[in-house]
Amino acid sequence: MTETRTLAVIGGDGIGPEVTAEALKALTAVAGPDAFDFVHYDLGAERWQRTGEVLPDSVLEELKTVDAIVLGAVGAAPGSKAIPSGLLERGLLLKLRFAFDHAINLRPSKLYPGVPTPLAPRIVDGKSVDFVVVREGTEGLYCGNGGAVRVGTPHELATEVSVNTAYGVERVVRDAYRRAQSRRGQLTLLHKHNVLVNAGSLWNRIFTEVGEEFPDVERRYLHIDAAMIAMVVDPAQFDVIVTDNLFGDIVTDLAAAVTGGIGLAASANINPSGEFPSMFEPVHGSAPDIAGQGIADPTAAISSMALLLDHLGRPELAARIDEAVSADIADRGAERFRTTEIGDRIAARLA
Amino acid sequence: MTETRTLAVIGGDGIGPEVTAEALKALTAVAGPDAFDFVHYDLGAERWQRTGEVLPDSVLEELKTVDAIVLGAVGAAPGSKAIPSGLLERGLLLKLRFAFDHAINLRPSKLYPGVPTPLAPRIVDGKSVDFVVVREGTEGLYCGNGGAVRVGTPHELATEVSVNTAYGVERVVRDAYRRAQSRRGQLTLLHKHNVLVNAGSLWNRIFTEVGEEFPDVERRYLHIDAAMIAMVVDPAQFDVIVTDNLFGDIVTDLAAAVTGGIGLAASANINPSGEFPSMFEPVHGSAPDIAGQGIADPTAAISSMALLLDHLGRPELAARIDEAVSADIADRGAERFRTTEIGDRIAARLA
Ligand SMILES: CC(C)[C@H](C(=O)O)[C@@H](O)C(=O)O
Ligand SMILES: CC(C)[C@H](C(=O)O)[C@@H](O)C(=O)O
Numbered sequence: 001m002t003e004t005r006t007l008a009v010i011g012g013d014g015i016g017p018e019v020t021a022e023a024l025k026a027l028t029a030v031a032g033p034d035a036f037d038f039v040h041y042d043l044g045a046e047r048w049q050r051t052g053e054v055l056p057d058s059v060l061e062e063l064k065t066v067d068a069i070v071l072g073a074v075g076a077a078p079g080s081k082a083i084p085s086g087l088l089e090r091g092l093l094l095k096l097r098f099a100f101d102h103a104i105n106l107r108p109s110k111l112y113p114g115v116p117t118p119l120a121p122r123i124v125d126g127k128s129v130d131f132v133v134v135r136e137g138t139e140g141l142y143c144g145n146g147g148a149v150r151v152g153t154p155h156e157l158a159t160e161v162s163v164n165t166a167y168g169v170e171r172v173v174r175d176a177y178r179r180a181q182s183r184r185g186q187l188t189l190l191h192k193h194n195v196l197v198n199a200g201s202l203w204n205r206i207f208t209e210v211g212e213e214f215p216d217v218e219r220r221y222l223h224i225d226a227a228m229i230a231m232v233v234d235p236a237q238f239d240v241i242v243t244d245n246l247f248g249d250i251v252t253d254l255a256a257a258v259t260g261g262i263g264l265a266a267s268a269n270i271n272p273s274g275e276f277p278s279m280f281e282p283v284h285g286s287a288p289d290i291a292g293q294g295i296a297d298p299t300a301a302i303s304s305m306a307l308l309l310d311h312l313g314r315p316e317l318a319a320r321i322d323e324a325v326s327a328d329i330a331d332r333g334a335e336r337f338r339t340t341e342i343g344d345r346i347a348a349r350l351a
Numbered sequence: 352m353t354e355t356r357t358l359a360v361i362g363g364d365g366i367g368p369e370v371t372a373e374a375l376k377a378l379t380a381v382a383g384p385d386a387f388d389f390v391h392y393d394l395g396a397e398r399w400q401r402t403g404e405v406l407p408d409s410v411l412e413e414l415k416t417v418d419a420i421v422l423g424a425v426g427a428a429p430g431s432k433a434i435p436s437g438l439l440e441r442g443l444l445l446k447l448r449f450a451f452d453h454a455i456n457l458r459p460s461k462l463y464p465g466v467p468t469p470l471a472p473r474i475v476d477g478k479s480v481d482f483v484v485v486r487e488g489t490e491g492l493y494c495g496n497g498g499a500v501r502v503g504t505p506h507e508l509a510t511e512v513s514v515n516t517a518y519g520v521e522r523v524v525r526d527a528y529r530r531a532q533s534r535r536g537q538l539t540l541l542h543k544h545n546v547l548v549n550a551g552s553l554w555n556r557i558f559t560e561v562g563e564e565f566p567d568v569e570r571r572y573l574h575i576d577a578a579m580i581a582m583v584v585d586p587a588q589f590d591v592i593v594t595d596n597l598f599g600d601i602v603t604d605l606a607a608a609v610t611g612g613i614g615l616a617a618s619a620n621i622n623p624s625g626e627f628p629s630m631f632e633p634v635h636g637s638a639p640d641i642a643g644q645g646i647a648d649p650t651a652a653i654s655s656m657a658l659l660l661d662h663l664g665r666p667e668l669a670a671r672i673d674e675a676v677s678a679d680i681a682d683r684g685a686e687r688f689r690t691t692e693i694g695d696r697i698a699a700r701l702a
Binding site for chain 1 (some may be wrong): 426437439441445468471472474499500504506507508509511515516517518520543544545547550553556575576577584597601603606608609612
């Protein structure tokens, strides 16, 4: 690269820092030691417990100036009493997605040869399972637009509001059409417009309208519930999927599971205007149950670096990471490796 | 049975009437010709196209007086232009669920021996996949509580509101604990409380509070996205699942898929107070693509009759239907049968 880029690195909680270290190793191996400056931020559970800070405004301001953000994972274990439920997810992860207008949450799924899938051989044999979910990242039920009255009483009422705008839907749908156009030319909208009529009509309308500009892309619609079935009986049918924030959250975990597990699923949170830094992270969480043991699979974190390089205009380096990951996965077979071993193996292929 | 019960029968659209005929055949076979009076209602797409009526108030009043409702399926094909999207789903199916306060939407999933599952043998071999999803049926995002402004413009804003009350959550959670108690003593709450904090806190609180009354039931929590993974990598881990209306919709289609397909998934919409008739229906939809060909699998519709008999206080007859269905599925093997053939085979076992 001609100029050194600055990356903010937020290892986060649990296995986050472990897998992130391997991601940076791969990045340095493929791009050289001078391509990136890494600026580490100790955000996450530990900092909150020490200082009560989740994401200070000053840090948010600093983060605005970097070229991209590398995130490991944040969040306490679901049942943890030490950290209020969702505090880090909302105060840090979602805060960044919203503050930096990460409208396009990109989640590719690919079943690599040799990777064990929970699906039966008859479902996947001889087929190429290789699709991308383009998840809206700044609207829907993730806005934090809800409330509750008479909390703690038998008369409690709690609401959550899904907010959808033509602006928000249009930009993610357009992005998805573009990706479909440069892939196999098929785009599927997932929603539940037979029940969620208001949001569903908006998504349908924009999907159809924008689709007119992409006559070479075949478009189809599936209800989110029907998509659950499609994803396990014939995942090879998908090319690009576009959907809202919550449906995207749900379907991408299923997509990850059927393509070999959450340990392999990479993601990008892209700010389409380029005004703010985009953020790259594995789909998996902080997995407190296996943290500190050095056994977390860093493959997803490493693959996320391919998405980062692509975003920063280095598709040829991105392709090299993808190739190294795919070769290494094939090579690993059923053998289990430690976090650093996998990182070293992939870095060695890239060096 | 001592007295003849009146059942309202709404065959509905597509394959609905075909599978419903076989369900009634099984019911008559197991309970005898005098146990039930069937009153047929021609509600659905065809009536709407002929008369513009979806569910007239007079019919709703009549339905209030029956002992239970047998429903086939309603709804046009997703892309259909003839019928406005969701008109029948909301005007008929959801209307009945809400008007008759069907708080408990019960959806058992069981992987019968010999039934092809899309999951790999290593996931299911030697394990018993047998669980029940207790889905809330009268709240959440299904209330129709949403709106839109500036419709059709680039400034459109569309909302959908999830409404959750302590009353609504408590009754479904309590029902789920009772079922867990009479099964293997394990209950899992599915939600997304790290993002949907208001609704999530309410569900969590009630889940914990009511759980205190069931010390013999082990309770645990899973995020809905994590549940997607769990459902495909180890579905045998579940006993009873309780969740909200939309998450329940999504997870039950996945549950059906992993246990051999939507053609086998039965459901009950139960009014817990007994004030209104409960409703029994297969989970599958109207499947317009295969309607009229006599090839739809009526097994789910027939299994729903077991739930009906159980609800009407005839568990011994319900068990006989379950046994006949399970025996027939084993007997069928990989061979494909026509709708009426399957109905006849099961009825013969019951006679
Ligand atoms: C941790 C959580 C807030 C997050 C989400 O729901 O988006 C995660 O599940 C994801 O998919 O990135
Ligand atoms: C047809 C539709 C309205 C319905 C639902 O969403 O509840 C169906 O998917 C179901 O699961 O019974």
